[in-house]
Amino acid sequence: MPTESLGFIFLNALIINNFVLASFLGICPFLGVSGKLNTAFSMGVATTLVMLISSICAYFINILLVTFDIEFLRLIAYIAVIASAVQLVEMSMKKFSPTLFRALGIFLPLITTNCAILGLALFQTYREYNFPQSIAYSFGAGGGFIIAIILMAGLREKLELADVPGIAQGAAMTLMLGGILSLIFMGFAGMGGA
Amino acid sequence: MSSRPRIKETPVTMDTFLKGIWEENPVFVMLLGMCPVLAVTNSTINALAMGIATTFVLLGSSALVSLLRRGIPKQVRIATYIIIIATFVTIVDYLIQAISLELYNALGAFIQLIVVNCMILGRAESYASRNNVTKSVVSALGMGAGFTIALLCLGTVREILGAGTLLGFPLFGADFEPWVVMILPPGGFFVLGSWLLIFALLKQRKTKMEELTRAH
Numbered sequence: 436m437p438t439e440s441l442g443f444i445f446l447n448a449l450i451i452n453n454f455v456l457a458s459f460l461g462i463c464p465f466l467g468v469s470g471k472l473n474t475a476f477s478m479g480v481a482t483t484l485v486m487l488i489s490s491i492c493a494y495f496i497n498i499l500l501v502t503f504d505i506e507f508l509r510l511i512a513y514i515a516v517i518a519s520a521v522q523l524v525e526m527s528m529k530k531f532s533p534t535l536f537r538a539l540g541i542f543l544p545l546i547t548t549n550c551a552i553l554g555l556a557l558f559q560t561y562r563e564y565n566f567p568q569s570i571a572y573s574f575g576a577g578g579g580f581i582i583a584i585i586l587m588a589g590l591r592e593k594l595e596l597a598d599v600p601g602i603a604q605g606a607a608m609t610l611m612l613g614g615i616l617s618l619i620f621m622g623f624a625g626m627g628g629a
Numbered sequence: 630m631s632s633r634p635r636i637k638e639t640p641v642t643m644d645t646f647l648k649g650i651w652e653e654n655p656v657f658v659m660l661l662g663m664c665p666v667l668a669v670t671n672s673t674i675n676a677l678a679m680g681i682a683t684t685f686v687l688l689g690s691s692a693l694v695s696l697l698r699r700g701i702p703k704q705v706r707i708a709t710y711i712i713i714i715a716t717f718v719t720i721v722d723y724l725i726q727a728i729s730l731e732l733y734n735a736l737g738a739f740i741q742l743i744v745v746n747c748m749i750l751g752r753a754e755s756y757a758s759r760n761n762v763t764k765s766v767v768s769a770l771g772m773g774a775g776f777t778i779a780l781l782c783l784g785t786v787r788e789i790l791g792a793g794t795l796l797g798f799p800l801f802g803a804d805f806e807p808w809v810v811m812i813l814p815p816g817g818f819f820v821l822g823s824w825l826l827i828f829a830l831l832k833q834r835k836t837k838m839e840e841l842t843r844a845h
């Protein structure tokens with residue numbers, strides 16, 4: 436059982452080992468949905484919500500799997516839970532906040548195949564985090580995802596006014612920007628003696 | 630083999646295989662499955678292992694989805710595909726662990742994260758669920774080969790520049806100062822971005838040539 440403080444776990448996932456820029460999790464939405472600032476923010480919030488739910492579920496499922504000694508089913512159980520969590524979030528959002536649902540509509544199903552979510556569930560299991568630690572970890576990871584996707588969306592909105600050479604437009608430019616952002620975040624490496 | 634398809638399907642050709650390698654390359658053209666592409670390509674051997682593991686999962690799940698395509702109800706198809714994929718990933722996970730623990734530790738969680746590789750789910754949804762087994766398998770092989778080649782393109786460049794070695798053998802002698810940044814996360818972004826630039830340049834030249842020949 437790791438003894439790291441909750442604040443350290445949160446900061447670690449938020450900045451030092453940022454899920455997107457240092458661990459390469461959730462690259463698909465990072466490249467795909469970062470064109471506009473508000474959709475990027477909505478995507479980030481929805482992802483954080485699903486991360487929180489699936490992190491809690493994964494914690495209890497793991498206890499169950501360990502008790503019955505069937506850990507080889509972990510992957511299948513986790514992915515099934517994440518897929519249903521996404522469905523659940525989608526349905527409850529439709530019921531309680533139709534405006535938010537319409538804003539996020541198409542992105543919600545995409546979250547299922549966001550590797551950051553499954554990655555979070557797997558990492559918290561490997562590191563044997565207890566319940567509060569898992570929650571702090573999922574908030575940090577979600578916040579880190581929001582930071583990364585918003586930074587990227589802001590840069591890309593500015594780029595629309597810039598004169599970019601024809602061959603560099605689109606994915607190549609986005610990847611170069613991602614590289615520079617990642618370089619910046621490497622400056623945080625080693626913080627906290629991790 | 631499944632029963633004869635009702636609709637007359639186009640026969641399997643070399644093109645079904647080659648499409649995945651060049652025309653519809655999952656990484657360079659379709660930009661699918663980017664997470665493992667960037668994360669595990671810091672050395673050639675990791676890239677190769679990841680490519681082979683992904684190809685195996687793609688092959689197995691494509692064959693099974695295609696075999697069961699008439700039995701899977703439409704409403705729960707995505708969930709079914711994910712469970713099928715997760716089963717194959719679990720097999721690969723334990724296989725790699727049994728073959729080489731060193732490799733298993735180097736690839737880390739990314740073997741298990743093959744489950745959420747959008748390329749595999751995308752192929753199950755858009756190809757394997759609509760075509761017969763032979764075609765799905767040939768296409769999956771092509772896509773897998775394309776994915777592996779793309780990973781190798783990144784892995785070799787990053788290993789040569791970032792560590793000065795190829796498959797672990799030193800290339801440049803002791804005086805070479807490795808560009809450590811290339812094997813760190815930013816290098817992944819930069820190398821993939823450069824490859825995309827090269828492909829965009831080739832495409833631009835090709836269209837220009839075609840325009841010239843048409844004008845004359």
